[in-house]
Amino acid sequence: MKEFIKTKKVTYNLMSFTAFKALVLFAELAQSPKSYKEICDIFYNHPYLREQISIDTLRVYINSLKRLGCEVKRVKGEDKESRYVITKHPFELKYTPEQLQSALKVFKSLVKNIDIEELVALEELFEKIGGFIKDEDFINEARKLSLIREIDRSILKDLIECCKNKDQIIITYDSPNSGEKKIEILADKIEISNNKIYLYGTGFEHKQYGIFLVNRIKKIDEIKIEKSMPEGIEETKVVYELFCPNAELESYEKIIEKTDDKIVIEALTSNTFLLRQRLLAYGPNCKIISPDCFKDEFIQLLKDMKAGYYCG
Amino acid sequence: MAKKTPEKCNESCIKMFEFLKKLYVGEVDFKWVINHFSDGKYDGTSNTHVTLNKYLNALKIFGIKIKKTNGKYRMLSPLYKMKFDLNDVKSINLLKKGCDLLPDGKNKSHCQEFINALEVRYDETAQSLIQVAETTQNLDLAFYHSEMVEQVKQCEKYCQDKQKLEIIFTDDKGNEINLLCSPVETVYQKRKIYLRVNSNSGSRIYEIPIDNIKSVHPIPSSVSGNTMPTTIVFRIKNRLAKNYKIRDWEKVQGFETDGSKIIVNKNEDFNILLNRLMRYGNQCEIISPKFIKDEMINLINKTLSNYQ
16 A cells, blocks of 8 residues: 555555446446446546456446445437446435434424524435435424424525624515515514514614514515614613522623522613513513503503403 | 346455445444455455455545544445535534433434434535534533533433423422422423423423422333323414414414404413413413413412512
């Protein structure tokens, strides 16, 4: 071998030419159909072989490949010449149903833990594998488990890019209340919440931070070259106590006081509706301190909820 | 009828390809290789070593890299390759991390085989991307599980064993709860792992964060397959009715004239469900069962009591 590395000259002492020819033949026929003449030329022009091959020897090689499990077919092209081609071979990707099920189990455990970009890539990998093994059921099973099954993937990928660049975009949104309409947003992030995928961003129409269901976004109409912030955004500062010490905070929340049994949080937001929803979910573990208007609305909402149960 | 003569083959070629086939599945023991190439007649004195070297050299010159370490052959660059880009390689790494958390057993080994079958077919580009993928991975499951990997594996095992458990865990406020239950599965959500269990009666689902579990004692009684989880029915109104996305474990039972929807929910942890329904404010109302409706009213009253 050392001699070969030095001289690049192959001798019978160095390697098995039979094995080498079989490898060359396999690679050539797996790539595309080849006639006997074309195979002879390839062998003759090969830097290490430099000899032709008899038709009988070729048959022996082909029989060997067939015995191994290769599907070798003879096809005729437009030139009426007969060519050999390998259509299936034992080195292709193959899985047992158990292996596929185990992979799907791990896929299921990952889909709710990874970020949206990773989710798209993982789903595409499973589709690619499904394509290699020609198993539509496997692709469908993975899709069923995926959170992005109802979403146009190309729109999603574009939105991910827009969020990375914090682009100012105009989207066509199919609103359940007002039908299709154009919305201008400063894209911020895409996140999965309650098994749904949302685009977060500051809307120009309502001048507040909002969330938009990605499966309702029909298209991105425009990505503006220059960015601006909507004027006149009104932000509310809300202070509240949380009695569950392990609460996970959002980017607009900060801890201003911490004791053994509670944390005091200050949130600055332009969308009090979203904050109210968030605080409602804490139930008795949350008490709003200020501002009074927000607190009063919150109490009134709780009273309305209660009344709904007694009057409904 | 004349007997068909077997077609002439080259046995040594077949041997070499069979060796390659075995390398696609994993590492191959030297003993197996030398026996394979000597038709099981290797006695230490024959020249099978020389023959084997010639085959290995043929593979090497052809471009198939095979490495021998600790008496085992491993294929580094295969005969048949598949194209994978950076995202694919990253996703395969993610699968590996998820697979590492599985308890030892059939599931884990099947998953490892699944991943190995991909890695062994990496083309040159994919091989060169391995390092890049590792340094740019966003998800590091170890962030959360480095100290808990054993608990996670143990929980997976409880689910596999289908044995009843007595679990002591703490709730949000740190109160200890003692629960007799049947394990169902481990659930991964927002980078947290939960053990999903059925209450002893089978009517209530709990999703317990694994880091809240204080102790688990298996009970010598196996899980019954005939459990009937409680069905919760609730009404959603106004905007919410238009926007609401039905979960996989829910169905719409009916519509009302004002546009409200009646939703039937099964198999969701009651506490998680109640917190979720609280979010919807007065646009949502639990209809049945009565005890869940009462729990919801109690939750609203307790929240209101913060302001009295």
